[in-house]
Amino acid sequence: MKFMKKVLGIALLLAVVAIGGLYWLGTRDDATTGPVAAGADGAALIERGRYLALAGNCMACHTSRGGKALAGGTPIPTPFGTVYGPNITPDAETGIGAWTADDFWQALHNGKSRDGTLLYPAFPYTEYTRVTRSDADALFAYLRSVPAVSQPSRPPELDFPYNQRALLAAWRALYFKPGVQEPDPGQSVQWNRGRYLVEGLGHCAACHTPRNSLGATRSADALAGGLIPVLDWYAPPLTNDMGAGMGRWTAQDIATLLKTGISRHSTVSGPMAEVVLGSTQHLSDEDALAIGVYIKSLPATPAAGATGAGAAPAAMELGSKLYLQQCAQCHQPDGKGSGSAWPALASNPTVTAPSAVNAIRMVLDGGYAPATAANPRPHGMPPFGQVLNDNDIAMLVSYIRGSWGNQAGGVTPLEVKRARASSTLN
Template sequence: MTTSTIDGGRHARVAAVLGALGLTALAGLSLASSTKADSSVPATGDQGNSLIERGRYLARAGNCVSCHTAPGGQPFAGGLGFETPFGKLYSTNITSDPDAGIGKWTEEQFVRAVREGVRPDGAHLYPAFPYTAYTKLSDEDVAALYAFLKIVPPVSEQPPQNEMGFPFNQRWALGLWKTMFFDAGRFQPDSAQSPEWNRGAYLVESLGHCSACHSPRNFLGAEQTSKAYTGGEYTDKVVTGESRPWSAPNLTSAKNGLGPWPVEEVATYLKTGRNSFSETHGPMNEVILNSTRHLTDADTLAMARYLKSLPADEGAIGKPASEAVLSAGEALYSVHCGTCHQPNGLGAQAFDAGAKLVGNPVVQASNPASLINVILYGPHLAKLPGPKRWKDMPGHFGDKLADDEVAAIASYLRNAWGNVGGAVTEAQVARQR
């Protein structure tokens, strides 16, 4: 991989990976590049003639609204809370309000915030706002985003104050963090690759910041670039309304990642939330519903092409469970899961069947948090347009199974039918309760 690692932006809210602060509000500006015939950045499709309309595409594709809208709040007015290992952060107001929002910001101030992580008052932004990825944005895209956000209707609402304890509330220390972990610079295309590949790399690595969610982080919150896209963890409130960890799966071409998925299947998933392997659920719902499904077919295919080119890396899999645990898990699976998902884990093509578990990246993720959440609380499927591929999970097993039983089923799923995954422990299940 010749370009810098991607991430994932937390999602939509996913973009919010660890939350957003200062300007984290922009934590979802993804996906659209220069319409200019410029060799430095792959060209984008026809998004209209105006700079504002192009910025609208960027902001919608980037899912800014998911991170910058609190439940029941006005769009882009901020106030959505994010739990991080360092305290609680709230997304900022990025409407055109001159006092609560960014209405007074000059374009130069906006550019510095997006590319350097510095507020107009000179204070550093927390790296939860992915300026580490946005630094790669083209001049044209930053200008388009600024033009669009300046016409967003003003909302005079101030988000709550961040709840960061000492020493994490000392912004000056972020200058040291940047010295260690931040490399500023524009996206540089790879001349050995096709324009489509470079377009996908630009969308994933800068605007999409996919690595923000899909890469592990070190104890200081920086992405471990040597393990980029092998999976990460973030906290969200989907399903139960309570904050709990979720895991983002491996996006490399490894067997426990996107290896079994053809390019077209990856693109279909980004565009529709469904393919023959999986259907979106949990925190990824917002990424699909508010972001990637609004991209052009050419853009989602380019992203898929780039993701499929990522070198295979299974990540930190861990050792499989003992034969006794796997045997117990198989028995529990047969009783509670086998009817819908089938004994072979393939589900079925008919609507009355459960989803496919074979080769499922969520099932095989290095961190089993999302798999455990699905077993305990159900998948929380998105309300996608079009016919469903599989039926909804008829319930959940959080009240029916003990922690050791959930761990046994999860361990079995991660090792059956050729799947690759480490043992799931009772402590990991208890953490998700």
């Protein structure tokens, strides 16, 4: 009995030490601050911050539909509940008017609010930690220059136990390590700039990397594509996989897509259309190309997730007839499209992705590329959800996923039914 008590006592002590260690790891700060941008020209600093805010797409999460700019309120759905973008205008009571540049740096770099509260990683500090101190100060200067709006930030609505903020310490200990991204001296200035934008302010991994059951990105599948939780859109791989990734793209193709929303290989839709509209179209040509150069340097890692078996011959035959009736006039019988107006379906990442959900939703709902400065009047695709039934759409999408060299899996009517349930035309 005495021996068992001793064993239990040691086990309890070890558990306390382990929990304490996790808490320390999850709440520790990186003391690195880097050079502060003091003394810089005010107008130039604000303008630089404005550009960085566009590059980071701050408006997307901090401006609600129909609301005041950067005053918060945007719902951010997650598998654990809903988080709302906070007010980041310079209002002293409800925004960040009482914050200092150090407070703002702590939020971006260490994932902590002004009072030390751990922030939920719906705010992508896991990527923003790579932002330099000088860029953080420029962002802060810009946010201090926008009109102040008195609007209290809405608290998160999360399920238990995810609403217990103290548990974030364990999550952070497992999945977050603060640290500014240092340039790679073995790479070009252009490559380093592209990596900085992709892995930092652009937080591309937030959508293009699959997540585990606790919502952390899976580092082993970095930028290998993934289904965006709750939104039911698939973000394609940014790796150079020839089947579903960027293998057939050039750096300039990628830059063109970011600036215009269209390229010879594909057209953006869904959440990425919003990113192009609100963020990447405003990038300089140099930054857009730098992103393309960095992405083209990524390995040819296969897309995360299996594509499944191809469709049966009978389904392909019926899908071919539907394609010739409904699609070939624009996308051409050979699937090569027609200029930038009607994108190619052959080797199109939207079509060849492991998940067919994007292709299904485009057939169901149709849609437009974003209206950008370089492409102000994009061509649209009509919806077919009211014309074709679930079986027809399944055969049609199976056909385009298995033709012209595409080798993606077939689609079932059940997959179409599920996509139709979240269709914008329901």
